[in-house]
Amino acid sequence: MNGRGEAAHGRGGTLAAALVTLLLAAAMLGGIALASAVRAGRTYEVTFYQVINADVSQNVRFVLLTDLHLREYGGDNAGLIADVAALAPDAILLGGDLVTYGTDGYDGMLALCRALAQIAPSFAVMGNHEDEMTFLGGDAQLPELFAQTGVTVLRNRAQTVQLGADTVEIVGVSGYGEGFERYGGRACMETLDAEHAGLRVVMAHVPTLFPGTLDAYAFDLGVAGHTHGGIVRLPALGGLYSAEEGLLPVYDGGQHALDNGAELIVSRGLGHSGRVPRIFNLPELVVIDVNRY
C-alpha cells in the first residue's frame, strides 16, 4: 500500500468512526423519541391555566378535553373520567375531534360524554373529524347522538349556564376559513351583544380562527384544540408543524393574548389521528381556572 492509499485509509477510518458516532447518537435520540411516542400513547399530563377576570364573583373552573380521537385512558376511559371528577370542574368543555374520520364506531366516546355530563354541565363543539363524518361520511346522526348524552352541543349558538353565583355564556363556533362565513359562524358572533355582563367563553375547534376573525368580537376566554401540539415538540421551539400554520406554528398550544383583550387557551389534545406519532409531546388534559383576582 502506498502513502496516498494509507492516508486515504486513515481518513476513511476517521470518517467511519464519525459515522458510527453519529449513528449511535441518532439511535440514542431515536430511542428517546420512540420512548416518548410510546409514553404519549399511554398517558397524559394535566396542564393548569389561570385567567384573571373580575366579571366572576368567585373562581370558576373549566376542564377542556379535545382531540381524543377515540383514545381511551383506562378501560372505558375510567382513568380519565376519575381524573376529571377529582379536578371538580364547574363546567366541562369538549373542543371537538373526539372521533376519527375513517374509523367506524364511537360508542366509547358517547359513553365518555355521558359520564362527563354527570360530573358537571358539559358543552361541546364539533371538530373537523366530526364534521367530516357527518357531512362526508354520511353519519348525519352524529351530532344528535352526542347531544343525547347530556352534553350541550353548540353549533354556532350560545348558551348561558349558571355556575355558582355567576351566569356564564358559552358560545360554540363551527367552521374554519370560508366555512366560518358559509355555515353561520359569523352570523352567530354578530348576534352577540358587545356589552356583556358576566363571563363569556367562545369555543372553536381550530385555534387560528381566533386571531384576526373571532377576536373582532367581545368575549373573555377562547378555547380551541386541533393542532395536537404541533405533533413533534422541540425544546425551546415548541410544536413542529400544524396544517394551518405550517412549520413552527404559534397556536400549537398554550395561552395567548388576543387583540380584544381575551385569553385564548389552545389544548395540545388527548390523542392523535395521523401517521406521525406524538414525539416529546405528551397529551394534555387542560384545566382553566378563571379567578376573580
Added chain:
Amino acid sequence: MDAKERRISRGRGRAPAERAGRITLALRGTRDWAKRQCAALMGCALLIALALSCLHLAASRDTAHVTLSLQYEQAAQGLAPNGARLSLYEIKSSEVMERAIAYAGLTGRAEPQELADCLVIRPASEASVSGERTFICTAYTITLNDRLHLPGRSAEAMLSLVCKAYKDVFYSRYTDKQTVLDVSDAFFEADDDLMQLELIRIKANQLARFVNDRLKENKNFSYGALSFSSLYRQLDRFVQYDVANLSAYLLENGIARDREGLLAMLDYKIRMNTLRYDRAVAASRVDSEAIRLYDEAMSAVVMIPTADADGGYYMSRTQTGMDDFAAHADEKLGEAAQVQAVIAYDRYVSGKLAGAAPRPEAEQKADEMIRAMQARLQTIAAQIRQVDDAYVRQTRREYISFEKVEVPVPVALDPAGTAAGTLAILAAVLLGRFVLLALTGGKGA
C-alpha cells in the same frame, strides 16, 4: 542465533533509504492510529454529552421557580392590606397545601406536609435598594422540587396551584370582601315589621361603611353614571329620610304582627338596658370618688409606669392615675347617656304599640313600604357591586403577583455539569482501557 540477533542483522543488511521509508510509514501509522483514537474519543464525548444533556433537561422539569411580589404600600412594613401581620411562610401552611392538592385533584393521593417539604421560599434579594441589610423584603422566590412525582402533574403545574391557593387565601383573609354586598331576601326575614326595619337599617349602614372605605381610597372613581360618592349620598338619604319615615309610620300606626311578643321583647330590652345604665353610672361614680379621695400632693412625687403613643413605656410624673380615673369616669358617663337614649326610645315605641289598635290597611301599606325599601336597598347594593367590580378590575388584582421564572434551555442543559460529567466518564473509560492494557500486556489493544 536467537530472534533478536536475527532482527538486528536483517536491519543492518538493508539500505538507509529503505529504513527511512519504513520509519516514515511507522510514524504515519502512529499518527493515523492517534487520529482514529481521537475521533473515537470525540465520538464518545459527544454521545456522553448528549446523554447527560438529556438527563439534565429531564431533571430540570422536576423543579419550578416563581417570583412572588407584594405590590401594596403596607407590604414594606410586613403588613397585609388590611393591616394584619403577614408572613409569607404561610404559603407552606396546611391550609394552603390542602387547597393546592385539592385544586390538583389529588386529595388523598398527596399529603400537605409532603408537598410543603418540596417548597423552598427565600427572599429575592439580600438587601434593600438603599443598601440596608435589615429590611422587610417584598419579593420572594419560591422553588418547588418535585420529589413526589405526582401523576400527570409537573412541578410547574403544582407550583402554579400552590400560588393560586395562596392567592385565594390571601384575598379571602387579608383584603376586604364583597360579601357585605350580598343582599338576599332571606337577610330581611324577621317576625315583625319593626325588626325588618331594623335589618334594613343595619344593611344600609353596612353598605354605607363599605362605600365610605372605598371613598377614602379614591373619592373620584366612577363607572358610567355611577360613582362611590353618588352611591354614598343615595345611602345617606336612604337612612336619613326613607328609613326614618318608615320608622315613624310604623310607630305612629302601632303596626306589629305579634304585638304581645314585641312588647314583651321591648320590656325585656328596657330592663336589661336599665341594668347597663345603672352599672355605667355606678362605675362613673366610683371613679369620681377615687379622684376626690386622691391626695393632690402625691401627684407631684409619685412615678407611675406609662405608655406613650408608640407603645413605649416610661415613668411618668405628670400623667398620674388621676388621668385614667377621669377618662374612665367620662367614658362610663357617655355610655350611660347612650343607653338612656335607647331606653327612652324603646319606652316610646312600647307606649305607641301598647296604645294602638290594629288597622289592616295600615299594616298592608307598611308591608308595601318595607318591600319597596328592601328592593331599593338591593338595587343600591347591585349598583355598588357594579362600581366596585370596575374598581377591583382597575386597582385590586395586583396586591400580589406571581411571575414564572423560566429556566432557559441552555441553562437547563447545564453545560458545566455536562462538560464535567463527560470528562469524568471519558477519564474513567481511558483509565479502564490502560488498566486493561496493563493486565493483558498490550494484547487487548
